[in-house]
Amino acid sequence: MSQPSEPSDFRPTPKDKPMPLEQARARIVDAITPIRAYERVPLQAALHRVLAETVVSDIDVPGADNSSMDGYGYAAADLAKEGGALKIVGESLAGHPYVDALGAGECVRIMTGAVVPAGVDTVVMQENTHAEGDRLVVEQRPKPGSNIRAAGEDIAAGATVLTAGCYLRPADIAVLASVGVSEVCVVRRPRVAFFSTGDELRPIDGPIKPGEIYDSNRHGLAALLNELGMEGIDLGVVGDSPDALRGAFEKAAVYDAVVTSGGVSVGAADFVLDVLGERGSVDFWRVAIKPGKPLAFGTLGSARFFGLPGNPVSTAVTFIQLVRPALVRMAGGHPAVPVRLDLPTLADLRKSPGRENFLRARLVTTDGGRLAVDPIDHQGSGVMRSMSTADCFIVLPAAQNDVPAGEIVTVEPFAQTIWGHPVD
Numbered sequence: 001m002s003q004p005s006e007p008s009d010f011r012p013t014p015k016d017k018p019m020p021l022e023q024a025r026a027r028i029v030d031a032i033t034p035i036r037a038y039e040r041v042p043l044q045a046a047l048h049r050v051l052a053e054t055v056v057s058d059i060d061v062p063g064a065d066n067s068s069m070d071g072y073g074y075a076a077a078d079l080a081k082e083g084g085a086l087k088i089v090g091e092s093l094a095g096h097p098y099v100d101a102l103g104a105g106e107c108v109r110i111m112t113g114a115v116v117p118a119g120v121d122t123v124v125m126q127e128n129t130h131a132e133g134d135r136l137v138v139e140q141r142p143k144p145g146s147n148i149r150a151a152g153e154d155i156a157a158g159a160t161v162l163t164a165g166c167y168l169r170p171a172d173i174a175v176l177a178s179v180g181v182s183e184v185c186v187v188r189r190p191r192v193a194f195f196s197t198g199d200e201l202r203p204i205d206g207p208i209k210p211g212e213i214y215d216s217n218r219h220g221l222a223a224l225l226n227e228l229g230m231e232g233i234d235l236g237v238v239g240d241s242p243d244a245l246r247g248a249f250e251k252a253a254v255y256d257a258v259v260t261s262g263g264v265s266v267g268a269a270d271f272v273l274d275v276l277g278e279r280g281s282v283d284f285w286r287v288a289i290k291p292g293k294p295l296a297f298g299t300l301g302s303a304r305f306f307g308l309p310g311n312p313v314s315t316a317v318t319f320i321q322l323v324r325p326a327l328v329r330m331a332g333g334h335p336a337v338p339v340r341l342d343l344p345t346l347a348d349l350r351k352s353p354g355r356e357n358f359l360r361a362r363l364v365t366t367d368g369g370r371l372a373v374d375p376i377d378h379q380g381s382g383v384m385r386s387m388s389t390a391d392c393f394i395v396l397p398a399a400q401n402d403v404p405a406g407e408i409v410t411v412e413p414f415a416q417t418i419w420g421h422p423v424d
Contacts, residue, residue, distance in 0.1 A: 018288035020398065021356050025322055028297055031283065032304060032329045035256065037188040043176055046168050048229040049186035050332040050419075055161040057179040060152035065116040067092075069147040072129055072136055073120035074107035076144035081105070084141070088134045092117055107136055116148055123147035155179060167333050167419030187332035193252040193303070194221045195235035197245070197262040197272060198310060203237075216384060217261040217315045224319050225259075228327055228418070245275040253279070253301025256330060259323060262310030265294040272296060272307045280305060288398055290355040291381035292318040304330070311381035317358050317393075328419055336420035341411045345394065346374045349403040356398045360390035363413065373411050390414070 019027070038052040067073065074086055086107040092098035094113040102108065102119035110116070110123060121144060128140035155161060161179055162172060168186075176184065201215040202208050215237055225232040233255060238248040240263065252258040263272035264285065273296055276282055280300035285307070287295050291314040296307030306323045308315045325335035346364065351357055360376040373394055376386045393412045396403065403409060 016286050018286040018293055018355065019284050021287055021289050021321060024284065024287045024295075024297070025325060027283070028322055028326045029329050029335060031297075032326050034329060034332045035187055035190060038185050039188055040183050040185050042183050043173060043181060046176075046184050046186060047170065047173055049168050049184075049189075051162055051164055051166045051168060051184060052187050052332065053185040054163045055176060055179070055181060055184070057155045057157055057159050057161050059155075059179055060157050061155040061178050062149055062151055062153065064151050066094075066149050067110045067112055067114050067116060067123045067147060068149050069123055069125050070111050071109075071123045071126045071147065072107045072138075073102075073110045073116055073123045074138075075102065075119055076122040078102075078105060079122075079138060079141065084138050086136045086138070088131065088136050121145060121148070163422045165332060165334060165422035189229060189231040190256040190327055190330045191231045191233060192225055192257045192259060192327065193233040193235055193255040194218065194225065194259040195238050195248055195252070195261075196221075196310075197238045197240060197260060199240045201237045216312055217310065220312065220316060220384075221259055221261065221319065224316070224324070225327075228324065228331075230327055230331070240271065242271045242275055245271055246279065249275060249279050249300055253303055255303050257304045257306065257327065258300055259306045259308065259319070261308045261315045264296045264307040264309060276300060276305060276307065287318070287322070288355045289317070289321065290357045292321075292358075293355065295322065297322075309381075312384040313360070313381045313387055316384075316387050321358070324418060334420040334422055336417045338412050339416055340395065341371070341413070342408050343371055343373045343411050344406055345403060345409045346372050346405060348405050349375060349394065349396065349409070351396050351400050351402055353399050353401060357394075357396040357400070358412075359394040359396065360386040361392050361394045361411070362390055363392055363411070373409065 079086060087105055089106045089108060090098045091109040092114040093111050097115035098108045098117040102117060108117055122142060124138050124142050129136055129138050161175060196215050196218040200212050202212045204214045208214060222232050222234060235248055235251060238244050260272060263270045273282060273285055276296060276298055280298055282296055282298040285296040286293055291311060292309055294309045295318050298305045308318045328335045359379055361373045364372055364374045366372050375394060376390050378386055391414050395410045395412050
């Protein structure tokens with residue numbers, strides 16, 4: 001990964017100017033070095049891994065011309081000579097081909113996927129025929145060449161199947177299996193240490209006292225990392241003290257990345273930035289988005305460090321917008337450009353210029369059958385239910401003012417293609 005970091009003299013102040021989101025994202029992704037460690041895994045274990053090698057097919061898929069229909073195979077020119085009637089001389093089944101070449105005026109019954117015998121150039125659907133003993137009458141003739149899948153039509157021998165850097169989805173696994181690949185070389189999963197900070201946090205399997213809260217952020221981060229296919233290392237809850245953070249940072253510094261929540265502002269109990277400045281380096285710590293302005297990006301030992309804000313919605317938003325693309329790159333993949341839609345909002349939106357806003361919302365279908373977006377009522381950064389009940393963000397630019405109902409806004413669905421395809 002990165003080179004071990006040297007302590008810096010970074011000192012955050014409330015006057016530090018927040019960085020625009022796009023600039024922050026580009027700066028983070030550009031700073032990430034993809035992992036160069038690989039392993040071979042069975043194909044059954046390769047789902048959601050990043051391919052480390054380009055796979056070239058040794059075979060044609062399909063391996064021979066075959067039928068795309070249940071029906072009868074014949075030579076189109078021969079049928080014209082015979083006046084629409086042919087002699088049935090056998091059958092070709094999937095896995096059990098008809099091995100002889102057809103003679104003049106002959107045809108074979110053929111099933112979907114079965115090899116097309118020599119002399120056959122057309123297959124007619126059985127629904128368009130009727131048989132009288134060994135005599136076939138073609139009632140509706142297809143165009144010559146119909147209903148035959150050519151050898152190599154899907155993949156030709158020598159063709160590139162998938163390129164290095166491809167994130168393997170279910171369809172990719174099936175394609176690799178179709179060319180006989182039983183194992184693949186993939187990038188090692190990034191090892192990401194994560195922990196929450198805060199004296200008020202308690203485990204979710206016990207009682208809480210006044211002033212205490214359950215530690216939800218750590219479980220949310222674990223789920224986000226698992227969704228990405230990362231190897232998450234849970235370091236638990238760390239108290240609000242420099243010594244506790246120093247100990248946690250020492251444990252975390254050996255991994256590929258570190259993600260924390262809480263303690264990255266400049267309050268009396270916020271020590272993450274100070275300790276990171278002692279033990280590593282801080283690149284920047286404020287991003288012009290709402291929710292989620294305080295975010296620390298830097299280096300700790302050999303790990304890239306992401307200090308996320310403590311409010312639960314802020315944690316989720318900053319992970320999605322800034323950490324996720326960085327980890328995709330770290331894993332050897334290519335971060336996909338977010339898909340965004342232009343849709344009318346069904347409610348007024350309050351907005352002050354200054355920061356790019358990510359409002360939680362739901363995609364809905366209006367009475368007229370058109371797609372629109374309906375913002376969630378409670379938009380506070382501490383209202384995690386607004387993320388749970390939403391399925392998209394309304395993205396309002398930094399310079400935007402209030403938006404009246406009915407206006408077109410930019411919408412970013414939660415369901416996204418996170419991993420882009422390699423660039424040729």
